[in-house]
Amino acid sequence: MSRADHLDVAAYALGVLDQADTERFEEHLATCWACAAELETMVPVVGLLSGIDGETMSALEQTHTDPALLDRTLMAVRLDRRRDRFRQLLATAAAVVVFGGLTGIGFASIAGTDDGPQVVAEPTLTAPVTGPPSSKPSDPDDPGDGGTEHEGEQHNQVDPTTGVKTTMWLAKKEYGTQIDVYLTRLPGPRTCRLVVFRKNHTTEVVSTWAVPNGGYGTNLNQLPLELSASTSAGRDDITKIQVQSVDVKGVASPLVTLAGL
Template identity: 70%
Template sequence: MSRPDHMDVAAYALGVLDAQDTERFEEHLATCWACAAELETMVPVVGLLSDIDGETMSALEHTQTDPALLDRTLVAVRAHRRRSRVRQLLATAAAVVVLGGLTGIGFNTVIDDANPPSVVAEPTLPAPAPPTDSTGGGPTGPGVGGNEAEGDQYDATDPSTGVQTTMFLAQKEFGTRINFSLRKLPGPRTCRLVVIRKNATTEVISTWSVPDEGYGTNTQPQGLELSAATAAKVGDIKQIQVQSVDGNGVASPLVTVGL
């Protein structure tokens, strides 16, 4: 351009720049927020000039109106026709900035995903999960294992370990669903839920880990709530036992529920 880019805002708004200067200024406008903001303030003023139609202009021309003023007005009207083009350009420039901000957010998300925070291992449940039964209604009581309490309730406290449990056993077509909660369970340790049938066979139906603070303790008052299932019918079960398993795989009972 023949003069600094920042000086061409008014000339551009009024449409007095030639084609070459117009193109160069629009390239400058795409990266200069100062000029874009100044141009935006001029748009309403130029818009007012658009209300003057061709007939009015012709009438003015046939009067003793200053010819120079008439020429400037005609130029302003023509500039108004470019207003939609200017607004589109401003919107494009704003979109570029917004996209840049979103890209930064996306980059941070990728970084966070690449370094996920450490979490305590959650209890593992057997697969496949038992189907949901929407017909049965159990006794009143707290929900455990993420499900509403259903079935017969059994409470037990081991006199040696002090571990407490509440279990709800519900008869299902696939076998038995067991919702249970544990309290006074110290950690760290690995635990498992074992079904002992009346025919003396056993089945491990769930395993989980207990963090250092345990569950239902002074350090961690919140108890542990889990849900599991077995193919055994309720009438075939003699006992359900929560066991602690050491590093050598040796299990010892923590609390036992007798049916």
């Protein structure tokens, strides 16, 4: 029996021999313990090679004319399968990382060994992120809830006569006092002004503005009026702050007042 007959073991295991060669090899296999033993060792390799493409199969058919080609082909397929396995392990490791980040279970690291890459999960600890506890329930009408952050002490007032509603923030400054104003339920059209009253009974107009037809914070215009003003008066020198409406003759009337400051 020629050496080529012995090399048909791989081709026979892969099922690439034609009918005549298959019968010839089976006759040889019945009397050759070496080929029988080699064929037994090829069983796991056949499972590994079950997904190879037609080009590789064609190459295997040529191994009876080039003995070294079989070794090179099997080595190339093993390397390709090893790369596929490594890619699968990388995907598994990435999934472990994502899962660990979401649940706090841990993270994955990849270590290479002689038997191929391994995925090792290492535990970590995560702490929940929570905000500070609220000291009071949220008020949807409070401009400070989810709105612009304002500096200073907050004062709320609704005038029982005009219905105008305001929230004001007073902040001490080196130059005096900063006043942030939030107004709703303010009808228009009209001209308004913001007046500061001092302990020495003097007054100071710190801001003026025009209110459009739709007003501010009304059914016609739901947007509030927000403005900021400053006064040279120190915070402790202010007794009250008033929003006034001024008519065409210059006569002022109060719309809403913060008193007892």
